[in-house]
Amino acid sequence: MHIGFIGTGSMGTILIEAFIESGALLPSQIIASNRTREKLSPLLAKYPGINTAANRDVALQADFLFLCVKPLDYRVVLDEIRDCLDDQKLLLSITSSVGVERLESFLTCKVARVIPSITNAALSGATLVTMGRRLQDEDAQALFTLLSAISTPIHIGEAETRISSDIVSCGPAFFSFLLQRFIDSAIQETSLSEGQATEMMTQMIIGMGRLLEDGRFSLPTLQQRVCVPGGVTGVGLRVIDAETKDVFTQTIQATQEKFASDLAEVKASFSK
Ligand SMILES: NC(=O)c1ccc[n+]([C@@H]2O[C@H](COP(=O)([O-])OP(=O)(O)OC[C@H]3O[C@@H](n4cnc5c(N)ncnc54)[C@H](OP(=O)(O)O)[C@@H]3O)[C@@H](O)[C@H]2O)c1
Structure with a gap:
């Protein structure tokens, strides 16, 4: 073949x-x-x-x-x-x-x-x-x-094309952007160097991927497990929750809008 x-x-x-x-x-x-x-x-x-x-x-x-x-x-x-x-x-x-x-x-x-x-x-x-x-x-x-x-x-199916591509194809760009934001703030707010912060973030995301891959945790159970009552994680999660409430809704709306205009351009190119 x-x-x-x-x-x-x-x-x-x-x-x-x-x-x-x-x-x-x-x-x-x-x-x-x-x-x-x-x-x-x-x-x-x-x-x-x-x-x-x-x-x-x-x-x-x-x-x-x-x-x-x-x-x-x-x-x-x-x-x-x-x-x-x-x-x-x-x-x-x-x-x-x-x-x-x-x-x-x-x-x-x-x-x-x-x-x-x-x-x-x-x-x-x-x-x-x-x-x-x-x-x-x-x-x-x-x-x-x-x-x-x-x-x-x-x-x-056709109807799920854009949202599925947002997750699978755009996802690595979206989430590496968010991780870089986390690194930038860590450097700005503390004495951690960029190299240290980047290495820690990289190892964290690889390890997290492996936990999800081997099925030991789902996304919700990972949060529950790390977020012990009265601990620091919960304080951070509350800030993230408040600050990102509709960020992905807006992201999805923006990509759907761009997709509609791309489809119109492709349609025009095929009707010549
Ligand atoms: N990048 C991603 O993460 C990703 C993910 C999923 C899907 N896609 C899809 O993958 C497709 C390609 O994206 P890309 O990022 O690979 O773009 P790219 O890097 O620009 O590659 C497109 C290639 O097509 C070649 N090409 C253009 N017209 C041609 C022709 N008439 N005959 C032969 N070759 C031709 C270009 O040649 P030249 O060297 O002459 O420019 C270029 O090397 C897009 O439709 C995109 O939607 C991309």
Whole structure:
């Protein structure tokens, strides 16, 4: 089986590296293209066995084809490769604003959407999967097996796309921002150095992730366990509770608004 990648920017590269590092794919099973061809060089230097080609050849040779370009570049690439995509091939959108219905109405091949996360670089985190109507059970199973090597694949419906992406894809940025805020305040308010605060925060978040991963705690039971009656944690939690009450409601409303405008732009690009 050959897996194609059109676009080897940030996410295309993360996916290729993760599939190889996990052992799910050999470099020789990968065929990749990028608009600026020189940008393929770092990948080729790291994995000399990767095949590179022009977009149309990638589409012709791939069984599964990840389209890893920005949403407004989808139409341009699809116009170029459309006639290379027969009904045996599976095209994968990796972007929230290009959904399976839009692709199914534009193409005759099988389509699905897989929204990745930077956490997949650590063969961890989730991928968000929406299967198209044309996939056979064996296609869906093969895709799930492939994604399981680098993530926990989670099925989502169209209506949950944005909020799920906020958590899975934007989440690492949102929460590293909050952790950095905590570090900045620690440095400002105390004698802790930035290096010390950063190391402590990093070890704390890794340890917390492991506790959640091995199922010993849920988010609520973690809070209960740390927050002993009359202790310091409760004092801090009360401040955080009061100061952040609607911060995520506002965040979600803002991302939904941006998403609606992105969808309108993508729709316009497909109706030309
Ligand atoms: N970054 C994330 O955390 C994340 C998470 C989930 C989903 N996504 C989705 O992933 C997609 C890509 O995002 P990104 O962050 O990887 O963007 P990026 O770093 O800008 O990569 C896009 C790549 O596509 C290439 N490209 C553009 N037009 C092309 C064409 N006609 N033929 C071949 N290659 C072409 C670009 O080539 P050049 O070198 O010429 O610019 C660039 O390398 C987006 O749709 C985004 O929504 C990203």
